[in-house]
Amino acid sequence: GAGVSQSPSNKVTEKGKDVELRCDPISGHTALYWYRQSLGQGLEFLIYFQGNSAPDKSGLPSDRFSAERTGGSVSTLTIQRTQQEDSAVYLCASSRTSGVLNTGELFFGEGSRLTVL
Amino acid sequence: SQQGEEDPQALSIQEGENATMNCSYKTSINNLQWYRQNSGRGLVHLILIRSNEREKHSGRLRVTLDTSKKSSSLLITASRAADTASYFCATDAVQGAQKLVFGQGTRLTINP
Numbered sequence: 353g354a355g356v357s358q359s360p361s362n363k364v365t366e367k368g369k370d371v372e373l374r375c376d377p378i379s380g381h382t383a384l385y386w387y388r389q390s391l392g393q394g395l396e397f398l399i400y401f402q403g404n405s406a407p408d409k410s411g412l413p414s415d416r417f418s419a420e421r422t423g424g425s426v427s428t429l430t431i432q433r434t435q436q437e438d439s440a441v442y443l444c445a446s447s448r449t450s451g452v453l454n455t456g457e458l459f460f461g462e463g464s465r466l467t468v469l
Numbered sequence: 470s471q472q473g474e475e476d477p478q479a480l481s482i483q484e485g486e487n488a489t490m491n492c493s494y495k496t497s498i499n500n501l502q503w504y505r506q507n508s509g510r511g512l513v514h515l516i517l518i519r520s521n522e523r524e525k526h527s528g529r530l531r532v533t534l535d536t537s538k539k540s541s542s543l544l545i546t547a548s549r550a551a552d553t554a555s556y557f558c559a560t561d562a563v564q565g566a567q568k569l570v571f572g573q574g575t576r577l578t579i580n581p
Contacts, residue, residue: 356511385568385569387571393573393574394557394571394572394573394574395512395557395559395571397568397569397570397571400568408568443511443512445511445512456517457502457514457517458502458504458512458514458559458569459514460504460511460512460513461511462510462511463510463511
């Protein structure tokens with residue numbers, strides 16, 4: 353596709369349920385990022401993929417959060433046993449690079465808004 | 470923790486005026502980027518400035534970088550109502566994995 357695609361755009365779930373958020377990056381982009389944005393706040397880094405591997409998982413808030421990327425393309429962020437504090441917009445971004453030492457321009461999707469009741 | 474901190478948190482000016490937003494960061498960087506976010510939307514890249522650059526222009530945007538002070542500024546000249554958005558700086562630290570760390574953002578309102 354022309355841009356980064358995320359689904360669902362909105363998800364309302366009950367506390368304790370599992371959710372899966374999907375990100376389809378721009379074709380050919382090797383780097384993929386997940387961020388979380390709470391209402392009116394900045395972006396909180398969650399995880400970064402280079403190809404299918406995740407060199408940096410340091411931002412995942414707890415072991416309830418996991419992510420995978422297959423075929424160097426689509427990525428799925430899974431949140432198990434959701435809690436109310438997980439409510440936020442989850443943003444995915446992709447990039448042509450990262451080069452060895454630097455990160456280039458990120459292209460963002462429109463985000464998945466998660467509401468945990 | 471956030472690497473970049475924007476200042477001010479909110480800015481409201483009249484259309485036609487210039488808007489200046491500042492960003493401070495803590496560690497040595499490879500580059501610094503500015504992004505814009507319209508309400509309820511994803512972020513859009515505006516400009517990237519490398520650590521060996523001091524100033525960069527793109528249309529009505531002017532970005533400066535002072536690595537000795539670990540700070541950057543974004544100037545939007547001749548503001549328009551359509552410039553109303555949140556603006557974020559993001560830094561790519563030298564140490565650690567390649568990722569962008571974002572600040573809390575400046576909420577800019579342009580009054581017609």
